[in-house]
Amino acid sequence: MIPILLIIPLAFAILSLLLPRKWTRTIVIPGLILQLGAALILCLTIYTEGPQDYALGDWQAPLGISLLADGFTVTLLALTALIAALCAIYALFFLERYNREQFYFWPLFWFLLASLNGIWLAADLFNLYVGLELLGLSAVGMVALTSERPALKAALDYLYAALFGSLAYLAGVALIYGAYGTLAIPQLSEMVAGNITTQVAVALMSVGLLLKTAIFPLHFWLPPAHGGALAPVSALLSALVVKASFYILALIWLDVGALAVTVSAAQLMGALGAGAILWGSWNAFKTPQVKMLVAYSTVAQLGYLMMLFPLAIGVSEAAATMAWQGTILHLLAHAFAKAAMFLSVGTLVLAIGHGRIADLGGVSQHMPMALFAFGLSAVSLMGLPPSGGFNAKWLLLQSAIQSGQWHWFVVIAGGGLLTAAYVFRIFRVSFTETVRHEIQATHPMLQLSALLLAFIAIGLGFASEWPLRLMDLTGGGTP
Amino acid sequence: MGVDLWYALVGAVIIALSVFAFISARHLMKKLLAFNMMGSGVFLIMVGLPQHQHGVDAVPQALVLTGIVVAVSATALALVILRRYVRSGGDPAP
Numbered sequence: 001m002i003p004i005l006l007i008i009p010l011a012f013a014i015l016s017l018l019l020p021r022k023w024t025r026t027i028v029i030p031g032l033i034l035q036l037g038a039a040l041i042l043c044l045t046i047y048t049e050g051p052q053d054y055a056l057g058d059w060q061a062p063l064g065i066s067l068l069a070d071g072f073t074v075t076l077l078a079l080t081a082l083i084a085a086l087c088a089i090y091a092l093f094f095l096e097r098y099n100r101e102q103f104y105f106w107p108l109f110w111f112l113l114a115s116l117n118g119i120w121l122a123a124d125l126f127n128l129y130v131g132l133e134l135l136g137l138s139a140v141g142m143v144a145l146t147s148e149r150p151a152l153k154a155a156l157d158y159l160y161a162a163l164f165g166s167l168a169y170l171a172g173v174a175l176i177y178g179a180y181g182t183l184a185i186p187q188l189s190e191m192v193a194g195n196i197t198t199q200v201a202v203a204l205m206s207v208g209l210l211l212k213t214a215i216f217p218l219h220f221w222l223p224p225a226h227g228g229a230l231a232p233v234s235a236l237l238s239a240l241v242v243k244a245s246f247y248i249l250a251l252i253w254l255d256v257g258a259l260a261v262t263v264s265a266a267q268l269m270g271a272l273g274a275g276a277i278l279w280g281s282w283n284a285f286k287t288p289q290v291k292m293l294v295a296y297s298t299v300a301q302l303g304y305l306m307m308l309f310p311l312a313i314g315v316s317e318a319a320a321t322m323a324w325q326g327t328i329l330h331l332l333a334h335a336f337a338k339a340a341m342f343l344s345v346g347t348l349v350l351a352i353g354h355g356r357i358a359d360l361g362g363v364s365q366h367m368p369m370a371l372f373a374f375g376l377s378a379v380s381l382m383g384l385p386p387s388g389g390f391n392a393k394w395l396l397l398q399s400a401i402q403s404g405q406w407h408w409f410v411v412i413a414g415g416g417l418l419t420a421a422y423v424f425r426i427f428r429v430s431f432t433e434t435v436r437h438e439i440q441a442t443h444p445m446l447q448l449s450a451l452l453l454a455f456i457a458i459g460l461g462f463a464s465e466w467p468l469r470l471m472d473l474t475g476g477g478t479p
Numbered sequence: 480m481g482v483d484l485w486y487a488l489v490g491a492v493i494i495a496l497s498v499f500a501f502i503s504a505r506h507l508m509k510k511l512l513a514f515n516m517m518g519s520g521v522f523l524i525m526v527g528l529p530q531h532q533h534g535v536d537a538v539p540q541a542l543v544l545t546g547i548v549v550a551v552s553a554t555a556l557a558l559v560i561l562r563r564y565v566r567s568g569g570d571p572a573p
Contacts, residue, residue: 063538126542133549137556144560152564153573156507159560163553164501170546171494177539178487178528417500441540 001045002054002067004038005077005117005384013110024106024408027094028436032085032425035113039081043074047470053123066184068123071113071470072328074119075245079332083239083339083453084113090343090449091232093348101145101230106417108145111138112236119244125173125256128248132212136162139241140282142233143225154224161211163223168208175201176256185256202257206269211253212245215306216276219299223283227295231346234291238298239339241391243331245304250327253309263314273306274411287423290348290355293422294341301334301381304415307396307408315403322402326395333388333460337377340453344373352437357425362435369447371430376454378423380461383416397414486527493520506572507564511557518550 012031016024030164046052051070066239069077088109095102115134122128140162144155177183192198214222222242226234253261253269279298284293311323320431347370349355349364365370379387393412400409460467493516500513522543529536565571 020573044544126545130545130549135551137553140560144563147567149564149567149569152560152567153569156557156564159509159553159557160507160514163557164517167514167517167521171524174521174525174528174539177525177542178483178531181529181536212535 001038001042002052002069002121003056005035005042005121006067006114008035008038009110009114009117013107015286016106016110021103024103025092026358028088028106030280032081032088032111036081036085039074039077041340042069042436043078043470046071046074062232064186065127066123067121068186069121071472073120075328075332075467076243077117077468079335080113080116080120080240082456083335084109084236086449086453087232087235087239087339087343089119090235090346090446093443093445094201094230094232094346096113096443098146098230104145105142105230105233107427108138108141109236112142112241116240116244119247123185125185125188128251129170129173132169133162133166135241135244136166136212139237142151142237143229145230146205150185150224152226154228157221158225161218165208168211170208172201172203172205172208172478174300175204179233182348185251188256189258192256192259196282198257198260202252202260205251205252205453209249210244210272212251213305214299214304215272216279216299217272219276219280222260222299223292223295225295226298226342229290231291231342231349234295234346235339235342238295238342239335240300241300241336242302246331248304250308254324259282261313266309266313269306269452270310270408272409273309274408276300276303276306277411277415277418281415281422283426284422285418288356288358290357290360290426291342292355293357294338294345295427297341297381297419298338300415300419301330301338304334304393304412305394306332307400307412308406309397311396311403312406315399315405319399319402322399323393324383325471326392328471329388329395329460329464333380333457336457336460337349337380337387337389340373340377340382340450340457343450343453344370344377344447347450348374350446351439352411353440357429360426360429361432361437363430363439365441366435367442367447369444369451372425373447373450373454374426376451378426380454380457382419382423387458388464391461391464393423481531483528483531487524488529490520490523493517493523507561508571511554511561514557515550515554518546522546526536 008040015027054067056065093106115131122131140155140159143158144152180191211218224237280296284296287293297390305400308323308327312320351367352359380387380419383389383393396412397409496518497513500511503508525539525543529539
């Protein structure tokens with residue numbers, strides 16, 4: 001069952017390159033259904049039978065490539081399939097007016113999906129590297145789709161950051177292999193000692209992954225890339241792609257290199273997160289472009305993910321578990337909310353023809369659904385109840401109290417206020433009466449898919465138990 | 480000092496030099512060259528360092544081969560985008 005999740009997107013990627021152009025769009029829906037079905041079946045299998053691994057070609061771990069599916073993995077697989085499906089439906093309608101771009105979009109979309117699935121399922125450090133590189137290349141291709149000069153520049157900056165990041169990661173992998181003679185994660189988590197080689201390796205990998213996750217102050221490439229791309233691309237990049245490198249970072253800090261990391265290093269990671277929250281929110285508050293506002297909001301929200309390290313390292317087990325659960329919920333809620341936000345903002349931009357916030361006046365009367373989707377996702381991002389974002393922040397705050405780390409409590413609570421400050425800029429303008437621009441009609445499916453994503457982000461507030469219970473099914477390894 | 484450490488040291492020096500070049504160079508083409516050099520340094524460590532355990536090891540050779548394929552395709556993509564960018568009037572040395 002496990003390899004099917006890699007075979008489906010790869011097969012559809014190649015099909016959409018080989019088949020005549022008019023077929024590229026037709027095969028999207030069947031592919032999405034297959035992918036979503038396979039992810040759900042795997043979820044059920046893991047839920048009933050427990051974690052599973054799979055050795056490709058029957059070659060066992062040190063030599064062969066093994067794939068591992070536990071509760072956490074399948075949660076991420078399902079998240080990926082669901083968000084990708086909704087973004088793809090949006091893209092089917094959104095890209096109608098982009099004739100040339102849409103034929104390049106679909107192969108890249110499927111490759112992106114394949115590499116994400118590959119990263120979630122990988123059970124060794126080198127496969128993670130290959131997954132990261134494939135992910136980076138397809139994401140860069142998507143950013144460059146329109147081949148206008150700003151998009152190309154953003155794609156180049158993104159590509160260079162991604163390449164530099166992966167090489168730094170690979171250098172760490174080389175040191176780990178040199179020291180321990182294996183790259184399989186289950187073996188490494190038993191062997192790795194807290195010596196200087198491991199620490200240098202973890203440091204190298206962390207720098208690379210921080211760059212790829214766009215954590216402050218290494219976030220310079222993200223706003224132009226995410227804010228300048230086409231709306232469905234921005235949604236996929238902000239919701240899923242940056243989470244992949246964070247996932248690897250968490251895996252290295254809490255599992256593989258757990259003995260090598262120190263409490264002060266974890267506090268430093270938290271400080272970077274706090275910097276991201278402040279700097280991202282401040283820039284989101286200042287920018288005149290609505291898509292850049294959402295992109296800077298991603299920079300800020302990624303900062304919350306970094307709270308995992310100070311809240312989970314060097315504290316009691318109860319506090320660490322809460323921090324871990326809160327981080328996962330934040331990852332899921334942010335993925336849904338940010339995808340919804342980029343898609344709804346994309347529809348607004350399409351309707352008024354450009355993206356200046358000042359010109360959004362009057363859209364509340366003409367496009368209530370898109371604005372409603374934006375509002376719901378903003379509720380989750382701010383962490384207001386009831387929403388997935390609220391439960392995530394609640395768990396993080398409780399964890400901070402339990403371990404007595406009041407400074408992080410202030411950062412997490414204050415971040416919500418900052419989020420409110422920048423999202424209310426949109427509401428203030430859009431509810432004014434005066435329409436400053438001619439508003440063009442857009443396809444209702446565009447607003448619907450954004451609304452559905454936003455509803456899921458809110459619904460996660462009622463169903464948080466689900467992913468958390470599924471996540472508990474680890475095969476050892478992750479705490 | 481064993482052969483394995485020599486490889487690792489030379490690799491580290493190459494990486495350090497190319498990181499410096501990657502950060503200090505302004506021309507995007509020079510940055511791309513620096514990236515490729517940095518890759519060579521990483522591959523040298525990858526093949527050289529594990530030798531201290533049981534001689535020449537096949538696994539890192541296979542890994543490096545994959546790494547080279549990835550680096551070549553990344554370079555190709557970078558070249559295509561860079562060329563498009565320059566043709567559309569962009570400055571290659573911003």
